[in-house]
Amino acid sequence: xxxxxxxxxxxxxxKDLTLDYRINAEQHIFKNALPLLEVxxxxxxxxxxxxxxGLGPLINFSLSHDxxxxxxxxxxxKKDMLFEPYTPEVAPIFTEKENTKQHNxxxxxxxxxxxxxxxxxxxxxxxxxxxxxxxxxxxLSKIKECSLPPILCGVGYACQIVEDICADTWxxxxxxxxxxxxxxxx
Numbered sequence: 001x002x003x004x005x006x007x008x009x010x011x012x013x014x015k016d017l018t019l020d021y022r023i024n025a026e027q028h029i030f031k032n033a034l035p036l037l038e039v040x041x042x043x044x045x046x047x048x049x050x051x052x053x054g055l056g057p058l059i060n061f062s063l064s065h066d067x068x069x070x071x072x073x074x075x076x077x078k079k080d081m082l083f084e085p086y087t088p089e090v091a092p093i094f095t096e097k098e099n100t101k102q103h104n105x106x107x108x109x110x111x112x113x114x115x116x117x118x119x120x121x122x123x124x125x126x127x128x129x130x131x132x133x134x135x136x137x138x139x140l141s142k143i144k145e146c147s148l149p150p151i152l153c154g155v156g157y158a159c160q161i162v163e164d165i166c167a168d169t170w171x172x173x174x175x176x177x178x179x180x181x182x183x184x185x186x
Contacts, residue, residue: 003129003132003165003166004132006120006121006129006162006165007120007121007129007131007132010120010121010129010159010160010162011051011120013159013160014051014052014156014157014159014160015050015051017051017157017159022053022054024180025053025157025179025180026053026054026055026056026057026058027057028179028180028181029053029055029057029058029155029178029179029180030055030057030058030061032178032179032180032181032182032183033058033116033153033155033178033183034061035183036114036151036153036176036178036183037058037061037062037065037067037114039113039114040067040113040114040151041067041068041113042067042068042070042107042111042112042113042114043062043067043068043069043070043112043113043114043115043116044069044070044071044072044083044109044112044114044115044116044150045058045059045062045069045070045071045086045116046071046072046116046117046118046155047071048118049118052118052155052156053118053155053156053157053179053180055116055155058116059086068085069085069086070083070084070085070086070107070112071083071084071085071086071087072135072139073106074135079133079134079135079138079139080138080139081109081135081136081139082106082107082108083106083107083108083109083112084105084106084107085105109139109140109143109150110143110146110149110150112150113150113151114150114151114153115140115150115151115152115153116153116154116155116178117130117136117152117153117154117155117174118130118131118154118155118156119154119155119156119160120160121156121160121161121162121165122154122156122160122161122162122165122174122177123161123162123163123164123165123167124161124162124163124164125164125167125173125186126173126174126175126177126186127165127167127171127172127173127174128154128165128171128172128174129162129165134170136172137170137171137172138170140152140172141170141172143172151175151176152172152174152175152176153174153175153176153177153178154174154176154177154178155177155178155179156177156179157179157180158179158180158181160179161177161179161184173186174186
């Protein structure tokens with residue numbers, strides 16, 4: 001099955017999940033991610049779209065335990081993302097600010113301890129199928145060269161696990177996947 005068809009089918013499954021299920025899943029995702037949260041200080045999160053697994057309880061725990069939270073920011077014409085300090089307001093991931101790299105509070109990915117990544121699907125080998133923009137793959141393309149890379153953890157529902165996504169050479173393998181059912185280490 002091609003990647004675009006896989007995206008459509010899995011997003012459809014996620015959209016079919018009830019609101020009660022999603023709210024309950026957020027609590028389970030947080031509990032399953034706790035071992036990773038306990039060892040990290042600088043953590044990148046994302047703001048979930050309507051069908052994506054949310055990070056509300058995870059964010060609340062991190063803030064109440066003095067963790068430093070960061071959210072991705074990118075330019076539409078560049079694939080490299082930076083991570084800016086988390087704000088609770090819903091801010092777009094894309095910015096027109098050309099001088100973002102000069103912001104004192106922005107971080108490059110390699111300065112983080114843990115990165116939670118949204119995904120459409122994850123396979124049994126730890127390869128992530130994203131939304132198709134390639135921003136995380138481009139940003140993390142040099143992760144194998146990093147002496148102490150951040151932990152990469154995909155976040156989703158159990159229904160997003162697939163056998164194989166036919167990873168491309170540029171796809172980044174994740175270290176973990178946390179869902180409403182469990183934490184999987186690859």
